[in-house]
Amino acid sequence: MLQLQHLTLGYADREIIHDLSVSFKAGEKVAILGVSGAGKSTLLNHIHGQLASVSALCAQSQGLVESLSLYHNIYMGALARHNALYNIANLITPFTSRLAEVSALCDALELDMPPSQLVSRLSGGQRQRVAIGRALYQQKPLFLGDEPVSALDPAMADRVLELIIARHETVIMVLHNRAQALAHFDRILGIADGRLTLDSPANKLSLAELDEFYAQASPDQVDVSGYVAGDLPSNVRGDGA
């Protein structure tokens, strides 16, 4: 599907991704892990640029329109499937069939409010699900996600990840939660300082090995993602212990 050879990416005169080679096959479910600033989003955006016509990108920035409803924000995923006149008419008065499709998507994403609700009134986790809904509504074979479930509680994040994976042939997703990566994905890539330092089937990795990957990538940082509460080191438990 995509082969990247000796890829170098950066901004202005600063190189972020260094001589990175990796390939992706159709059908894979790939999680990309790495400490903050490692270059994951830079790589994901490049992949989107290469595969724009077949992919739906759910970016960290979301790009939702605050003054529009949940319905209209999700419908934007389908703008390219219809002509301008149709889209304008639907903006003014939603078509029943499109409203039914978006409502079903909202149900699947556990967005239990009317589709007419303004996005400006939604919580962080609700906004993330609207952004995911817009990407799902594009109905593309490849889902590219940049921490799309980071604001959801763990159980809901698991259900939403299952939904995303069930509706796409291929998924490439940046995540910080190692447990979610192991549970839902079949291949895990690790990026450290702009280099690919881990590329393994998920079933060959343990949570402890992923913790070690994070520790090596940034020995000075303590990242709690992937730990269960009782496992947290005392210095990050936040209970004064």
Ligand SMILES: Nc1ncnc2c1ncn2[C@@H]1O[C@H](COP(=O)(O)OP(=O)(O)OP(=O)(O)O)[C@@H](O)[C@H]1O
């Ligand atoms: N538009 C930009 N212009 C200049 N530098 C940028 C830009 N976007 C990102 N960077 C820099 O590139 C580096 C990698 O950023 P990137 O967003 O790819 O990291 P990341 O691994 O996705 O981080 P995080 O987990 O925090 O989202 C960072 O040092 C960041 O400051």
